[in-house]
Amino acid sequence: MNCKNCNNNLRDSQKFCDECGAKVIQNRLKPKVLAQQVNEQFLCVDNKFLRTFIDLFRTPETVIIGYINGTRKKYIDVIQYFAISITLVGFQVFLMSTFFKESMDFGSGFAEGFNASSAKADNPFKDIDFNSINNYQGLIYILTVPFSALGSWLxxxxxxxxxxNFTEHIVINLYYSAQVIIVTALLTILFLVLGLNYFVISSIIYIPTFAYLFYVLKRIFKTTFWETFARFLLVMAIYIGSFMIIGLLMLIIVIIIGIAIYK
Structure with missing residues (x-):
């Protein structure tokens, strides 16, 4: 018998491949087998998802540094964990665009003040569709990871x-981002059910996400509070600065294209 993942020779009694670590699957894929796999990954008390989720709060360095150093079986793979978080965001966006559309309303007072900031035709905010922006929330999360990784690495x-190295900083930021996205999505869904406005929810969740980044950096690099605080500020400065530079470059490109088209 050979491993179906790496073709390594296996004994009939083996349950896991000693070459790649994959579980030996001998039964055909049936509803019962599929249900067992889902239970092992997500539902049982000792499942990988719950263990990864809890330990990213309790000892994030164990999960992240462990993955970087080659421990890949105890916790969910970083790409898989991030994919789960994006899937959860998709579910959140679906709920907001179908059952909780009113949650995207600013409220009449805020909306009037927002639009009155420039009540003329040149108001840059008058055509913003926040519902459309929300639909691309998953893509926005994906695109921010390289910038946050660049910020921490640099x-x-x-x-x-x-x-x-930079790739390992991507791993750090993928685990951090996935954890934040999962918590944010779960709390958003909960608060929407309770009838809170989405922008109120965002304001409540915003600050703790940065506090968690501070906590992750402190645990991974084992620095004092003030050392971590100084490095955290530098990370955020580079992160915001890189966004501004990219945004400026995109604006210049758009202007150049526009000039070329209308010549």
């Missing part, structure tokens, strides 16, 4: 802390 590179 910040620590500048101060001489070069234990992890």
């Amino acid at each position: 910040a620590y590179y500048i101060i001489g802390e070069r234990s992890y």
Whole structure:
């Protein structure tokens, strides 16, 4: 018998491949087998998802550094964990666009003040469709990961802390982002059910996400509070600065294209 993942020779009594670590599947895929796999991954008390979720709060360095150093079986793979978070965001967006459309309303007072900031025809905010922006929330999360990874890698590179390369910083930020996205999506769904406005929810959740990043950086790099705080500020400065530079470049490109078209 050979492993179906790496073609390594296996004994008939083996339950896991000693080459790639994959579970040996001998039964055909049936509803019962599929249900058992779902239960093992997500529903049982000792499942990988719950263990990963809890330990990313309790000891994030164990999950993240462990993955970087090669521990890949105890916790959910970083790409899979991030994919789960994006799937959950898709479910959140579906609920908001179908059952909780009123949650995207600013409220009459805020909306009037927002639009009255420039009540003329040149108001840059008058045509913004926040519902459309919300529909691309998953894509926005995906696109922000390289920027956050660049921020953390460059910040620590500048101060001489070069234990992890850029790819490893992507892993750090993928686990961090996935955890934040999962918590944010679950709390958003809960608060929507309770009747809260989406923008109120966002304001409540916004600050704790940065506090969690501070906590993750402190645990991974094992620095003091003030050392971590200084590095956190540098990470955020580079993160915001890179967004501004990319945005400026995109604006310049759009202007150049527009000039070329209307010439």
